[in-house]
Each structure stands twice: as C-alpha cells, then as structure tokens.
Amino acid sequence: MNATSTATSPYVPLLGGPQYAALQAGFWLLVAGLMSIAILTDPPTTIMNEFDPTTRMIILNKLEIIKPSLWLGNVVLPLTGLFLTHVQHRVSTRLSWADLPLRRLVQYALASCLLLSGCGYVIVKTITCVSNRWWLKNDIQDGGFEYSLGDGSVPGFFVICTWMVIYYSLQAFTRLARMELMQLRQEAAIKDSRLDVIATQMNPHFLFNCLNTVRGLIEENPAGARDAVTHLAHVLRASLSSTRKRLVPLGEELETVYAHLMLESARHGSRLTLTSEADPAAATACIPPLLLQTLVENAVKHGVGTHPGPGFVHYSLRMDGGTLKITVRNSGNLAAGWDLPDKNGLGLIHTRERLALLYPGNASLSISEADGVVTVRADIPQQPSEPIPLS
Structure with a gap:
C-alpha cells in the first residue's frame, strides 16, 4: 500500500x-x-x-x-x-x-x-x-x-x-x-475553532465601544479626536490580529490596553481615574491576546460607565512563581445576572472560556465585590520566554 x-x-x-x-x-x-x-x-x-x-x-x-x-x-x-x-x-x-x-x-x-x-x-x-x-x-x-x-x-x-x-x-x-x-x-482543532469564534465575537464588541468614544470626541475636541483615531487604529489592529495568535508578549498587550484607556479617558474625562502597577518580574510573561484589554474594558464599561459621578480603574501585574497574577479593580457593583450573555457579560464569559481552553485546569478567573469595589483576578501559568520590556 x-x-x-x-x-x-x-x-x-x-x-x-x-x-x-x-x-x-x-x-x-x-x-x-x-x-x-x-x-x-x-x-x-x-x-x-x-x-x-x-x-x-x-x-x-x-x-x-x-x-x-x-x-x-x-x-x-x-x-x-x-x-x-x-x-x-x-x-x-x-x-x-x-x-x-x-x-x-x-x-x-x-x-x-x-x-x-x-x-x-x-x-x-x-x-x-x-x-x-x-x-x-x-x-x-x-x-x-x-x-x-x-x-x-x-x-x-x-x-x-x-x-x-x-x-x-x-x-x-x-x-x-x-x-x-x-x-x-481533532480536539485541538475544535479548541482552535472555538477560540477563533470567541475572538470573532469579541472584536465587534471592542469596535462598538471604541467607535462610540471617537464619535463623542469629534464634536467636543477635534484635536483629541485625531489622537483617538490613532489609538483606535492600534486597538483595531490588535483586535483583528488576535485570531492569528494564541499568546502575545505582555508588553504588546499593555500597549493595546494603554491605547484603549486613552480612548476611555478622553470619553469620560475627569470622571475616570486610571492607575496601574507592574512587577518587573512580569516582563517575561505572555498572555492570550486582548485578555487584559477585555478585563480593563469591562471595568470601565460596567463600573464607571454605568454609574454617575467619579470612578476609578486600577490594574496590577505580578509574578508569583511561574504564574502571572492579574488583578483589575474598579468602582461599582456586580449586577444580578451579570454573567449571563443577555446581561452583556460576554467579555468575561469569553475570557473564562479562553483560559479554560488554553490552560485546562491550570488557569483561573474569579470575580468578587466588597464595599463598592469589584475585583477581577486572573491567574495565568507561564512558560519560559525571552524578556519583554514593559510599556
């Protein structure tokens, strides 16, 4: 034969x-x-x-x-x-x-x-x-x-x-x-297909929020709108390329997060306070594309975006052994049924699915609320890689 x-x-x-x-x-x-x-x-x-x-x-x-x-x-x-x-x-x-x-x-x-x-x-x-x-x-x-x-x-x-x-x-x-x-x-192919479907579903979500931000800036601040378009282009490029990658360097992800937060900051103005901290040991980390972006986006959208008055978003990155610990905090409250698709919880639902597919049994995503602060924690196991400078 x-x-x-x-x-x-x-x-x-x-x-x-x-x-x-x-x-x-x-x-x-x-x-x-x-x-x-x-x-x-x-x-x-x-x-x-x-x-x-x-x-x-x-x-x-x-x-x-x-x-x-x-x-x-x-x-x-x-x-x-x-x-x-x-x-x-x-x-x-x-x-x-x-x-x-x-x-x-x-x-x-x-x-x-x-x-x-x-x-x-x-x-x-x-x-x-x-x-x-x-x-x-x-x-x-x-x-x-x-x-x-x-x-x-x-x-x-x-x-x-x-x-x-x-x-x-x-x-x-x-x-x-x-x-x-x-x-x-076959199982790996199914997982890849599922990841592509998740990313495809998430991209329109990003685009919709970003376009609303740019649209609001065009009339109020034309100069700021030009900068917003630059940031939007960066976010869209990262969003569209996410289906071709399973992992990206943390520095690359932070650039996308920065571009998105600049859009949100221009949209919400003084109402939004942004802070962050990154452990230098996390410079070698790699994460699924748009994962931190999704967590930060949800913190802004469902925290500051749904409550009148000022609010804050804070994220931190640190290494604990061979695991990258991501913590995102924002002002606000967890609404009942927040994790249902019809309650606009797709971003976090898909993030949890991605972690389960990419790191079966090794990664975790938890969400909690205390004293008007919502905290999202993600643990992502790491493999040795070349150092990537943090932005």
Whole structure:
C-alpha cells in the first residue's frame, strides 16, 4: 500500500518500511538462534539413559551425520518463514483483515497458520531432501532411523501462530495509538475553532465601544479626536490580529490596553481615574491576546460607565512563581445576572472560556465585590520566554 492510499484509507498497516522489516528480521533471527542452541546442545541425559550403550552410540553417531542438514535447515526454515509471513502480511493488508471483528480475524489467522505451516513443510522438506542427496551426498537413512526436518511441521505451526499473535497485537496497539493521536488532533482543532469564534465575537464588541468614544470626541475636541483615531487604529489592529495568535508578549498587550484607556479617558474625562502597577518580574510573561484589554474594558464599561459621578480603574501585574497574577479593580457593583450573555457579560464569559481552553485546569478567573469595589483576578501559568520590556 503506497503512502497516498495509507493516508486516505481507514485501514493503516501495522508497520511500514524499516519498522516492519525490523520486526520480521528480529523474530526470525530469534527463531534461528533458538534452533542453533538446540543443534549445539547435546541430547538430554534423562532421555539417552533410557537406551543401552550400543543404541546411544548409534544415535550420537547419527546426530553427528545429520548436523550439516540441521544447520542447512536452520537457514532454510527462517528464510521460508520470513517469505511466507511477508506474503501473508501483504494479503492481509490488501484485504484489510485488521478491520474485521475479532472473532473473524482469529478464524482467518488460524487458517493462515495452517496454510503457511503446510506450505513451509513442503518447501523445507523439498529443499533439505534435495540437498541431502545432491549437495551433502548423504541419504541419512539407516536401520529405521530417519531424519526428516519436515516432521517439524507441528512446531512450525506454533512458530507461525506466535508470529501471528505478535503481528496482530502490535498492529492493534499501533492503530489504537494512531486513533488516540487523531482524536487529540481533532480536539485541538475544535479548541482552535472555538477560540477563533470567541475572538470573532469579541472584536465587534471592542469596535462598538471604541467607535462610540471617537464619535463623542469629534464634536467636543477635534484635536483629541485625531489622537483617538490613532489609538483606535492600534486597538483595531490588535483586535483583528488576535485570531492569528494564541499568546502575545505582555508588553504588546499593555500597549493595546494603554491605547484603549486613552480612548476611555478622553470619553469620560475627569470622571475616570486610571492607575496601574507592574512587577518587573512580569516582563517575561505572555498572555492570550486582548485578555487584559477585555478585563480593563469591562471595568470601565460596567463600573464607571454605568454609574454617575467619579470612578476609578486600577490594574496590577505580578509574578508569583511561574504564574502571572492579574488583578483589575474598579468602582461599582456586580449586577444580578451579570454573567449571563443577555446581561452583556460576554467579555468575561469569553475570557473564562479562553483560559479554560488554553490552560485546562491550570488557569483561573474569579470575580468578587466588597464595599463598592469589584475585583477581577486572573491567574495565568507561564512558560519560559525571552524578556519583554514593559510599556
């Protein structure tokens, strides 16, 4: 089966190329090694003691005579087994036996063992008999004592059965591993698609808020509107590129947060007080794109934006071991049902989903309220990266 058909067919052969060749060579070399040990080992003493000294001498002499034939069989039998099992491998691959139910596969394998052992008997018997007469010049018959390698067809049957068990067991384990790998790839693709959908849903949310800010500045402060357009361009560029990245350096994210907060500050004026602090150790951190942006945006929108009078937004970044700790605080209150999509809680809902998809079981997002202050905390595990200067 060629590489193209292997990739498109639901049946994948056990081992292709060097792996299959190594399995075949290793198995039949092991068989040849065991046969060599048997040839080099003297007959068991317990058996030989059952004969009288004259018979023992005859048997030992005959064994010496047939040793050349034994060594010839030690070469012929493994090569024959290698040839026959390879033919069986090609046939079973072409007919996709591995896709059969276990009961049917066992039936086919047993039938193959009988057929292969029978064919092997005929091939080995023919070669050894011909070699005994024409090459070794020896008929190896005397007084009813006859050496016949073909009489080992029953042991040969068990050798073939052993090969079948190893072959189909490894094939089953290999296919199971490939199915698990395919499942993991499918799950990863689903996660990627889900992340893209989340980011696509979030981008219009950003755009809507930013456009409202610019629209308010055009009439009140044209010069400020020009700066706002520059900040808006930065926010839009970061928003549109977020679907192509899973993580961004913290410094890059902070630039986007700064651009967005400048828009919000121009919109709310003195009503909004902005403060921040960043641990220098957090300079090496990476986070999902627009994650801090989303938290800060929600703090402004649902904190200062929904309450008359002044308000504040404060965010802090620090490293704790291998985890980036993000804390965003804002003045305001948590409304009942804030985490429902129809209550405009999409930003935080999606942020929680993103963390669950990117860091299964390792990241967290919590929200609490106390004394008129809403606090959002996010813990994001980190991997070693190059230092990124904080903006």
